[in-house]
Amino acid sequence: MTAPAILPARSAADRLTGLFWRKPNLLLILLITPPLLWLGLVYVGSLAALLLQSFYSIDEFSGVVKEEFTLKTYAELFRAQNLDIILRTLLMSAAVTLACAILAFPIAYYAARYAKGRWKAAFYLGVMLPLWSSYLVKVYAWKLILAKEGILSWATDATGTGFLISGLLAIPGLGGSSLSTSYIGTFLVFTYVWLPYMILPMQASLERVPASMLEASADLGATRSQTLRTVVLPLALPGIIAGSIFTFSLTMGDYIIPQIVGNSARFIGLAVYQQQGTAGNIPLAAAFAVVPIVIMVIYLMLAKRAGAFDAL
């Protein structure tokens, strides 16, 4: 019997894998170039174009965009009516993020620590299922729930708890004639729609906190609430921040929900939509669109300063 050859005859495919083995970077470059091109040209490129547009201005008489560098458009953001829009959006985004975080934490904690097997599957399904149906359908469904003659007021009237809703609606600045035409309604729908984006990253980060860490804390004499504050929350913070980036920026950019549910006060998304559409003021629309980016950058810088990513 003859021993098999150590270097058998090679095919073209063998030569190719041999080449990749000798030059590992070559394969890496081949694999990463297409997505990098997409990210660089289409994604970052369009962002740069947006930024560029925001430094142009519009001629007030002809309505033509003057392609000259100016900060005039940014100055326009500081007009009272525009500042109102920015402030309103910021407050709404912060409120929605806070509400989502508070609602998501127990759900995420349960899913990460206690749910096993079937219950875990049920959790994922329960969180993801709403994402499978159209966003518009969900928003209109909420409009029906919150409307004056909607199911919610019907239910409260039938149980004699209608005073709760009228009490909410009587809050100055937040209330209105019905839940579906008030800030409270807008807030509820935003919180509902973006909740899964908070739960999932939170659950992922809680899952990475080993059980022995919690036991060690209890072993050293910490009560449950001390463990929550000093161990669980700091370790889960990167996930909470990731979730809040979603809920915060999604709320800041949305222009559909405030049109359907709310008191028709304008938010940044709606302002962008109207400026680039009906008003034809692309530079101002671009400047508005830059605002959420700046806010997010500031937010992340503050979070980093506060040590939110120390556990990463």
Next chain:
Amino acid sequence: MTAAVEFRAVSRHFGPIRAVDGVDLTIAEGSFFAMLGPSGSGKTTCLRLISGFEKPTGGVIRIFGEDVSNTPPHLRNVNTVFQDYALFPHMNVRDNVAYGLMVKGTPRARRYAQANEMLALVKLDAYGDRKPAQLSGGQRQRVALARALVNEPRVLLLDEPLGALDLKLREAMQDELKSLQKRLGITFVFVTHDQNEALSMADSLAVFNQGRIAQIGTPQDIYDRPATRFVADFVGSSNVLPPDLTRALGGPAQWASLRPEATRLAATGAITGTVTALRYLGSATRVVLTAQGPGFTGTEIAALVPTGQPLPAEGQTTAIAFDPAALHLMEAP
């Protein structure tokens, strides 16, 4: 003197699985107690019953005479060194060590002073500002030790604390733990699956098998006089002799153990057999022969031949002689 830890008919069943089944145990105050057994034998569950992370499904656990059945972990004056150390990654070493004092409300200056003292005790005083991720495995182990000891526990529980260390470091830590325990006088309860570790460190030990204690005693008791076949097998590398062989050697028809170091090779002896394996151990060679005789043909018997003495060849027939006093009778299981 009250016992540091006392188990009376303690059980912990997980559905049909009897992780701990009717265990009686007394751990003397100030002793170094080891719980030894293969994985799944119930030793770690017993440790978790002491720390309070598991609740017994039956029986009573007392710590210094007090029934702790309804005491949650954070109110028990025992501390644990975890197998994976469980250091908090977002805190530096000093904050980790000071954690137990922090949650009890000790002022910052005092708890840092105490933490620094503890870090000095485990020779890590220069590492207080580092994060756990910047330490080696052995250093993390010391931090875990300091973090537990700073609370001045009356019982320190150690869950396979040396399992993740390499051999050299593990031996150094064994010596260090032992001397630390002597110096502090705290009761140490140490879980391990390494028989050498248990024998060399413990004042007394319990050998666990399938949720029950197979034997409890001093290391010498356990090694010289194993109560059951399981103990003889698991602790050390004793020869386990079936009843027929014991009878052929002049004893009763009962299982017996015979330590290899009590045997020697001889031209004629009590047991004859064929040499089937030779294993060089450095200071000696372990010679395994397959015995021949009515009722016990096929039983493997090992003898230790000190290095320098002549060795038989594989396949050769030889006999084993031994001191009759070294033959120890056991219960069957």
